[in-house]
Structure formats: structure tokens, C-alpha cells
Amino acid sequence: MTNLNAVMLPLLLVEDNAGDARLIQIMLAEVGGFQISWVDRLSKALVAIPDGNFGAVLLDLSLPDARGMEGIDAIRHLAPTLPVVILTGLDDEEMGRCAVRHGCQDYLVKGQGEGNLIRRTLIYAIERKAVEEERRQNAETLKRILMQTVRTISLALEMRDPYTTGHQRRVAQLAVAIGLRLGLDEFRLEGLKTGSLIHDIGKLHVPAEFLSRPGRLSVEAFQVVKMHPSLGAEIIRNIEFPWPVATMIQQHHERVDGSGYPCGVKGDDIILEARIIAVADVFEAIVSHRPYRPALGLKAAFDEIRLHSGERYDAAVVDACIAVVEEKGEQPFDSED
Numbered sequence: 001m002t003n004l005n006a007v008m009l010p011l012l013l014v015e016d017n018a019g020d021a022r023l024i025q026i027m028l029a030e031v032g033g034f035q036i037s038w039v040d041r042l043s044k045a046l047v048a049i050p051d052g053n054f055g056a057v058l059l060d061l062s063l064p065d066a067r068g069m070e071g072i073d074a075i076r077h078l079a080p081t082l083p084v085v086i087l088t089g090l091d092d093e094e095m096g097r098c099a100v101r102h103g104c105q106d107y108l109v110k111g112q113g114e115g116n117l118i119r120r121t122l123i124y125a126i127e128r129k130a131v132e133e134e135r136r137q138n139a140e141t142l143k144r145i146l147m148q149t150v151r152t153i154s155l156a157l158e159m160r161d162p163y164t165t166g167h168q169r170r171v172a173q174l175a176v177a178i179g180l181r182l183g184l185d186e187f188r189l190e191g192l193k194t195g196s197l198i199h200d201i202g203k204l205h206v207p208a209e210f211l212s213r214p215g216r217l218s219v220e221a222f223q224v225v226k227m228h229p230s231l232g233a234e235i236i237r238n239i240e241f242p243w244p245v246a247t248m249i250q251q252h253h254e255r256v257d258g259s260g261y262p263c264g265v266k267g268d269d270i271i272l273e274a275r276i277i278a279v280a281d282v283f284e285a286i287v288s289h290r291p292y293r294p295a296l297g298l299k300a301a302f303d304e305i306r307l308h309s310g311e312r313y314d315a316a317v318v319d320a321c322i323a324v325v326e327e328k329g330e331q332p333f334d335s336e337d
């Protein structure tokens with residue numbers, strides 16, 4: 001990490017009061033270490049930041065073109081990794097906490113500190129921001145690794161059952177599109193994608209010959225196939241997903257009228273994600289080619305979910321599925337996502 005004491009730090013001072021700006025510059029010049037650019041408007045700061053290579057921003061909260069949190073929000077939006085320290089005339093603790101929640105690193109009140117305090121505050125703000133950024137990047141990496149792992153597990157199952165190659169990926173695509181249509185937030189959509197990608201993981205326990213010809217299964221074989229949701233939920237039970245993935249897997253063959261398996265739960269006792277996966281799963285299975293039959297086509301898939309809307313399948317999910325597929329036209333699934 002750069003030794004912040006050894007370099008002149010480019011600092012952007014955003015302060016509309018020329019007298020205050022002058023005073024701050026004098027105080028910081030006394031302690032040294034800063035190369036200060038001064039602007040008196042937020043709009044000018046937003047122009048200066050992209051090319052300024054600033055190490056930090058010292059920001060007044062009451063500017064002619066920005067009040068309260070507006071300045072912080074605009075700078076954070078433009079340069080999310082740039083540390084911002086407030087230096088304001090408003091001695092208001094609640095305002096200070098609010099500013100920190102909006103993403104600035106610290107809150108100083110004019111007249112309550114001299115140059116050394118401002119200098120130290122800025123340096124610690126930069127260090128804290130660097131740590132925060134490193135943590136954010138680590139979290140992003142872990143999230144990516146989690147999704148890659150989930151995809152790998154998904155592919156592992158499909159390698160064993162090549163007749164349904166891409167099934168879980170296509171179900172995930174459709175389920176997420178339905179979830180988006182139903183207004184699920186980004187976090188829930190990530191969970192829905194995860195659950196969809198591994199919804200059939202329990203089929204690892206099902207003999208491969210039972211999987212390739214589900215239309216001709218004996219009663220005994222079907223009893224085994226019917227265990228796959230519970231087995232799947234059991235397989236991933238110890239993974240601490242931040243979403244109810246085990247329940248999505250457990251319930252993806254349940255039906256809202258209670259006619260599904262393995263438990264015969266009904267209506268809202270089936271979580272929304274599982275109701276979405278159920279419709280996407282059936283839809284994809286009908287539309288796609290299987291070794292024992294050709295693809296049955298979009299019309300057959302629409303007929304099935306419309307016919308049982310509100311009975312087997314959640315009516316709102318069916319409507320959303322129809323809407324998203326109709327938007328996509330003849331090719332409801334992308335070849336890759």
C-alpha cells in the first residue's frame with residue numbers, strides 16, 4: 001500500500017464559501033501533504049473528478065447546487081471508490097450518521113478542528129475506503145465462485161443424464177425471467193437462479209436408466225424418481241445459502257392444489273420460488289426435445305400451463321411465464337446466458 005505520508009495527495013475541496021475554502025487550504029498547507037484543487041459547486045466537482053485522479057474529496061454539505069446528502073450520492077454514483085469526508089458548518093450528529101450511511105467516510109464540523117485533525121481524518125478515510133474496497137472485491141469474488149460452483153454441480157448432473165443437457169440452465173433462464181416479471185428483487189432472483197440450476201440435483205440418487213425414459217416408468221421406478229426433490233434438499237442441506245434453496249428443491253414438484261409430490265403441500269405453503277421453478281420446469285420439458293419423443297412445441301406447453309392454471313400451477317406465475325415467452329417469440333431460451 002502507498003505510504004500516504006510520503007506523497008502529495010491530490011485532494012478535491014468542494015466548498016462554496018471562498019473564505020472557508022481559503023482557511024481550509026491554509027490549515028492544510030501548514031500540515032502539508034496535500035495538493036488541493038478547489039471548486040465551489042457540486043457540478044464542477046462532478047466535472048473535475050473523472051480526470052482528477054483525486055485521493056479524496058473534502059465536501060461541504062450546503063452547496064448552491066446540492067443540499068444534504070445529494071452531493072455524497074452524486075459523487076458516490078460517479079466514483080464509488082473515492083473516499084469522501086464531509087466538512088460542514090452543521091454540527092448535527094444525526095446528519096453525520098446519515099452521511100456515513102450514504103457512504104462517506106467521516107464527518108467533520110468547521111471550526112472544531114485544525115489542519116492536523118483534517119489531515120489525519122483524510123488519511124484514515126483513505127485507508128478505511130481501501131479496506132472496504134478490498135472486502136467488496138473479495139465478496140464479489142466469493143459470489144462469482146459460488147455461482148461457478150453451482151453451475152458445475154448442475155453440469156455434473158447433466159453429464160450423468162445427457163438426455164436433459166441444458167435443462168436446468170434453461171429452467172433457470174425462464175424462472176429468472178418470470179421472477180423479474182413478478183417483481184422479485186435482485187437478491188431473490190439470484191437465489192431463484194441458484195435453486196433452478198440445481199433443482200434436480202437429487203436425481204444423482206436415481207438410477208440413470210430411470211431418468212432417460214420417464215414416460216415408461218414402472219410404478220416402482222416412479223416411486224424412486226419421486227424421491228429426488230427430498231434427496232436433493234438433503235444433499236445441499238449443509239450449504240449455508242442466503243436463500244431457501246433447499247426448500248426450492250424440496251418443493252419443485254409440488255402443485256398448488258396439493259396434487260404434487262413428495263409432500264402434497266398446497267398454495268402459499270409452497271414458496272414462490274418453487275412455484276416459479278415448477279412452471280418453468282414443466283414448460284421447458286414440454287418445449288424441449290427428449291430422446292423418447294420430439295419437442296412438443298410452444299403451443300403444447302402453453303396449453304398445459306393454461307389448462308392447469310390456478311390448479312396445479314400458480315395462476316400469477318403462469319401469466320408471467322406466458323408473457324415472458326410471448327415476448328421472446330419462437331426461441332424462448334437463449335443458447336447461452
Ligand SMILES: [Fe+2]
Nearest residue numbers: 199200252253
Ligand atoms: Fe425434478
